[in-house]
Every structure is written in structure tokens, then in C-alpha cells.
Amino acid sequence: MALIVIAEDEFLIAEVLVMMLEDAGHDVAPAAHGLAALDLVREKRPDLVITDFMMPLMTGLELAKAIRSDDALAEIPVILVSGAQGSIGRSHPDMFNAVLDKPYQEKRLLETVTRLLQQQ
Template identity: 55%
Template structure:
């Protein structure tokens, strides 16, 4: 079972994503900001990360840069979910494997996760 880390300060969005991914057979761990996300990343070693952009303490861009600075996670797929900053994420393909604008289509997100996490079974 693959683990997915969701980093988002909006609990409702994190819960909706989490429930949908658990229904698909993934284990889900969550963090409410980038700093906490780094702690969970080191502890849980997820197969993929979904992050929001606008968060307190450490935003999604700072979080993605911190993840990429860790050699063990240099190629970890990071999906960005953003309400207004999607263009910033799209301008940083070295950080984000995919960018979804909020509101997002949950089935499109799940399909993209499958491509990254379960490529043989997709």
C-alpha cells in the first residue's frame, strides 16, 4: 500500500482528498503546513505528496524547495493544488510534477496519482 502525504491548512480539502484516496486503497497522512509536512515526510517516506500553495509558516513553494533539497526526495512526485497561484507552480516544473487549480476534479487527481504511484497498474 502506497502512502500519500497531503499538506494543506484547509482541513475540509485535506479530508475530502484523504477519504477519496483511502477509498482507492492508499494510506494517507496529513500535515497542516509545510514545516509539519517535512516532519511527516521524513517519518512516513510517502510515495507522493499533494500540497497546497497558500499555507501559514511555510507555503507550498518553500515546502517543495525544501523537499527537493533532500537527496532522498529529489524525484518524489509533488502535486500542487492552488486556488490562485497555479501559474507559479506551472512555472516551476522542477518542483511540481502536476498542478491542479481549485476547485479540482477529484477523479482527475486520482488518475494522475495512479500514473505516478502505480504506473504498471494504470
């Protein structure tokens, strides 16, 4: 299946995402913040990125901007999952292919992942 990079600084949320996506058949590379996720994206060229908004060192918006500004990475779909900053993500439709508010339903996240992967 697909390789997905997750940028999430809350360990338990990251673990749940990893298990959910691995159970759906995907390979997952987690990162504890946006800067580490950007390094993974550059190194691994994933099929999709899922990012939180508020993280140390680099926010999800800064991560998305860095991905979009790199011609080699710009077409990678990015999903923002956020508790309070979903409206910020929605105000940047050029940065995020989808925005899901926490708490989100597992089914909805997996449907969004599948839809975006099929559009590639």
C-alpha cells in the same frame, strides 16, 4: 497501496482529500501546513506528496524546494493543488510533477496520482 502525505491548511479540504485517497486504497498522512508536512515526509518517506500553495509556516513551493534539495527525498513526486497560485507552480516544473487548479475533479486528481505512482 501507496503512502501519500497531504499538506493542506483548510481542514474540510484536507478531510475530503483523505477520504478520497483512502477510498482509492491509499494510506494518507495529513499535515496542517508545509512545515508539518516536511516533518512527515522526512519521517515516513511517502510515495507521493499533495500540497496546497498558500499555508502558514511554509508554502507549498517552499515545501517542494525542501523536498527537492534533500537527496533522500528528491525523487518523491509532488502535486500542487491550488486555487490562485497554479501559475506559480507551473512556472516551477522542476518542483512539481503536476499542478491542479482548485476546484479540481476527483477523477482527475486520482488519475494524476495513479500516473505518478506508476512512473516510480
